[in-house]
Amino acid sequence: MASNLKSVAKQAKDYKYILLVMRHAKTEPFNAHGDFERCLLDKGLKQAKRVAKGLKGMGLVPDVIDCSSAVRARQTCERMLKVFGDGPKVHYSKALYADGMQAVFDALANTKDKRHTLMVLGHEPTVSMACQWLAVKRSDPGMLDLLNLGMSTACVAVFGSEAPLRKWGVHEAELIAVLSPKDFD
DSSP, X not given: OHHHHHHHHHHXXXXXXXXXXXXXXXXXXXXXXXXXXXXXXXXXXXXXXXXXXXXXHTTOOOSEEEEEOSHHHHHHHHHHHHHHTTOSEEEEETHHHHSTHHHHHHHHHTOOTTOOEXXXXXXXXXXXXXXXXXXXXXXXXXXXXXXXXXXXXXXXXXXXXXXXXXXXXXXXXXXXXXXXXXXXX
């Protein structure tokens, strides 16, 4: 899959603004303190690290990460930051856990023009639904089908546009790729 990643990286470089929409990594199925407190499994920690290394290798380290404040999303982000370094500015938001797709569009709307690569790290079904709404209608049907099925853990959708992120609306972003952790092996 390395050649596929090179192709995705090359396509992404054609755009001034990039959005990475990611679902948190693999978690425990249950936590006695409730869904918000669910933690990553060892597999999830490995997924987060693998995806971060892959994105970094592709030159897609985000300037800003808008991350759900749920434990599993925070743990995914923290693991990725160990690879990304101090570059990304991180905002934790309960809205990305509780407020559905509107929270994703709010994250876009609040991104300053000087920020060229944004990562939104959240949950299903919000992330896959938001991706479907963002993608231009001419997007690859195979990638849209993947989004229709829902994003698996640590899956990342890559979007690009010449318009600043704060101006993105429904069906205005180019869907470049939908990548699973296995794509980064």
